[in-house]
Amino acid sequence: MPQFWWVNHNQTARQEIEGQYLWSPKTESNGARSEFYNNMRRASPGDFVLSFFEQAIRYVGRVTEFAFTAPKPAEFKEAGSYWNKEGWLLPVFWTQLDPPVRPKALIEVLGPLLPTKYSPINPTSGSGNQKAYLANISPAVFQTIVDGAIFDHAALERGGANSLTFEIVNEQLEDAVERQIKDDISLDDTVKKSLILARRGQGRFRANVEMVERSCRLTGVTNPSLLIASHIKPWRLCNSAQERLDGMNGLLLTPDADHLFDRGFISFNDGGEVLVSPRVDRTDLQRLGFDQLAMQRFGFAEAPATWHVGAFTAQQQSYLAHHRTEVFVSG
DNA sequence: CGTCGCGCTCG
DNA sequence: CGAGCGCGACG
Known part of the structure; x- marks a missing residue:
């Protein structure tokens, strides 16, 4: 309704x-x-x-x-x-x-x-x-x-x-950030190149994430060719080159898990529990392509709205804390 | 047309 | 109390 x-x-x-x-x-x-x-x-x-x-x-x-x-x-x-x-x-x-x-x-x-x-x-x-x-x-x-x-x-x-979609607006916002990076005379060309590659989860950023994360926290997929290096604190919202390239500010996710995480439909708390945003119900998750593997792995159909995916480092937790402001909490 | 102050409603 | 995507008067 x-x-x-x-x-x-x-x-x-x-x-x-x-x-x-x-x-x-x-x-x-x-x-x-x-x-x-x-x-x-x-x-x-x-x-x-x-x-x-x-x-x-x-x-x-x-x-x-x-x-x-x-x-x-x-x-x-x-x-x-x-x-x-x-x-x-x-x-x-x-x-x-x-x-x-x-x-x-x-x-x-x-x-x-x-x-x-x-x-x-x-x-x-x-x-x-x-x-x-x-x-x-x-x-x-x-x-x-x-x-x-x-x-x-x-x-x-x-x-x-x-009409406007998240992708279009996000693209515009990221384009504006990218122009700022290109015009920033305080950054040398190698850093600029890394920052721009990081926008797509590539280059030095991905290498840094791969030193920290090995598999998708939600689906357990380990094949690197199936995984996206996704920023925890979104690229467009990072305040520095350091944050945009920091391996601790990244997760390896399958594309559907990345989609849900990027939009705040799911998040992770300090204890490594998955939080499902109350604005998304289970049928929405399925419609949005939530990976069947995750459903099997965590028994989603029967499970409560949170389940455990392993611990995070202190630095990861600080980035996750920012991301959680993206997840709506009722009341 | 813009500004200012008076309301009311909420935390 | 203060804060706020309104309202109408006044210039």
Whole structure:
């Protein structure tokens, strides 16, 4: 069952609709957790989103990918200057709602349907709630808004095919980092070459990882030609040449395990336990190609959401600790 | 059109 | 308390 969401984004709606995404900081500027920002990680592919700005719902969107870590979009300019530079990017395919729907006009019907906490608008006045960003709403609220207006439901269904995906955005972010590396006069050419090869898990980085890791932690596969040298702390988020080339910042994974790890669907804790993100259920894991070997090896069909894959070194643990911020923890 | 201050809601 | 992707007034 899809979920339904409502986003208040008066300040950035133009950019976010144009770019087919939503972006939020991970926390408030003082570090406090925010239910509305955490909802960015709860939103799943196929969910519906209502876009609220200038006091009306003007667009309807469909989530096309899980959220992932990305810098604050440059096109925001002055808007949200107090937000952190790093946040969640949620790909959403938007279509226009015509005519726009003013919640205030429907507030008598809408009010009782709204949640008592974390509501996107005041249930009696119908005014937008400044505290709110991405708010969870009931199917009834969604239906009430959308009734009477027109949006291209078929386009929303097709939307995923031609909208932003993790691969495309990640590619853009990595390209920008790669340009910085190439322009960095403090790095010599051999280091630059190693750093750029490391992006694809090749060269010196892979050799360094192979000194630490021997097989895929999830599937047990040892054949090097079947394994990818994957960064624990993602290449695009590393802060130095040292981090990008550090063998302790890598794991050897089969491609499907790498896919799940890279997106934060699975992670590892200090004790070497596998953590499965609560936003992914078992059928999702299977659909995403979770290796049959792993299912046999760990009895996944019967097993709890965590299982043990062996100890990590202290340095690996420090990288894993960063990666775990990628894994959504409920509450 | 942008800025400012008043709200309310949340931790 | 302070923080926040709203709102309307005022220029």
